[in-house]
Amino acid sequence: MTATRPVAVIILAAGQGTRMKSARHKVLHPVAGRPMLLHLLASVSELKPERQVVVAGAGREQVEAAVAGTGAVIAVQDKQLGTGHAVAQAHDALAGFAGDILILYGDVPLVRAETMRAMLDRLNQGDEPRAVVLGFRPADAAAYGRIIADGQGVIEKMVEYKDADAAERAVTLCNSGLMAVRSTDLFVLLDKIGNDNAAGEYYLPDIVMLPGAQSAVIEAEAWEVAGVNSRAEMASVEADWQDRRRAEAMRDGVTLVAPDTVFFAYDTVLGRDVLIEPNVVFGPGVTVADNATIRAFSHLEGADVGVGAEVGPYARLRPGAKVGPKAKVGNFVEIKKAELGEGAKVNHLSYIGDAIIGAGANVGAGTITCNYDGFFKYRTEIGAGAFIGSNSALVAPVKIGDGAIVGAGSVVTKDVEADALCLVRPAQNAKPGWASRFRAKMQARKAAK
The missing domain is CATH 3.90.550.10 (Spore Coat Polysaccharide Biosynthesis Protein SpsA; Chain A)
Structure with a gap:
């Protein structure tokens, strides 16, 4: 009835x-x-x-x-x-x-x-x-x-x-x-x-x-x-909710390597054959598509993870992050309000904010998008198949064309056309014997005191 x-x-x-x-x-x-x-x-x-x-x-x-x-x-x-x-x-x-x-x-x-x-x-x-x-x-x-x-x-x-x-x-x-x-x-x-x-x-x-x-x-x-009148009771209700949500996820085809260490939000959406490693935290607004992998110690909030994508370990996806199919967000990488195209890779120690990364692009270790000038946010665009060398700074607003290569250690302040090579660093200047002469001079000065 x-x-x-x-x-x-x-x-x-x-x-x-x-x-x-x-x-x-x-x-x-x-x-x-x-x-x-x-x-x-x-x-x-x-x-x-x-x-x-x-x-x-x-x-x-x-x-x-x-x-x-x-x-x-x-x-x-x-x-x-x-x-x-x-x-x-x-x-x-x-x-x-x-x-x-x-x-x-x-x-x-x-x-x-x-x-x-x-x-x-x-x-x-x-x-x-x-x-x-x-x-x-x-x-x-x-x-x-x-x-x-x-x-x-x-x-x-x-x-x-x-x-x-x-x-x-x-x-x-x-x-x-x-x-x-x-x-x-x-x-x-x-x-x-x-x-x-x-x-x-x-x-x-x-x-x-x-x-x-x-x-x-x-x-x-x-x-x-169950009612909540204290912090301890709230923790008990949270723990009970999480236990039921973990069981539901595994019933629906998600692999949790260490279930007790994974924490979901009320609206977390997970596809089939998703693999979640230990110590992963989902904040509100996360969707993870089929066959994706979330590796250990990652934190996701307000993010979409595409089919077969990989996130982590030790990655942080902030609101507006969109990781395309088979894309890779690696260890100690933070993504905020940015889209990674299919197969794009940001593997190590990078910050990508307010950006679009084209399909198949590769962003090298230590690269950052400099999206904030202290007053306003600006956008970075990296074209499909582009390669950004390690330890580069992309000062937004800036566009890197399809297939372009940015040399390691570059500070890019102007647009780079498709398939171009961009090098922004001083010429290497070696002075033979300078280091040994410097050490001898300083050691003598120290001995005289």
């Missing part, structure tokens, strides 16, 4: 995040190169929600900037009076909405769209539960609140760990806090809960146990509802 009613989403992101010890809002810390809140909104977008509300408090300016362009609006919780109170702050933003409401948490970033749909589907089954709670079974239930349910997933009791007896603590089904509720019920129910508890707060789960209709629980994998 698939829910067809309109959907709205409330994401709670008003927590102080004090344990993160950061000036950055907690929900904007990245997992796999993407802020946690944007992970969640990306999954939410698959539901095509009619409305999206992010409830923010301290640091809301950061949150508002982060969600700009996503369709989400900000509701403000000035005082931290509990999760029930936080949800209530979305009332005005959802005025006139008629449908189903998902309640999510900005620091629980990895909930899948499939799980959200399953919650909505359960809400719309024939027994029409008041609410659907997302439960999970962690390896260590620790101090999580417990859900007592019958064999059909109907909730008999929800209890906080501190209030649970021994039998209830033995239950392994825990409450994630995520919930689905009909719009006609949510705010009516919130008006009925109180704050008669040690913290004096209004707790969202309390709506489940109000007299009247029953609620239901469905289950998710524990990793999917």
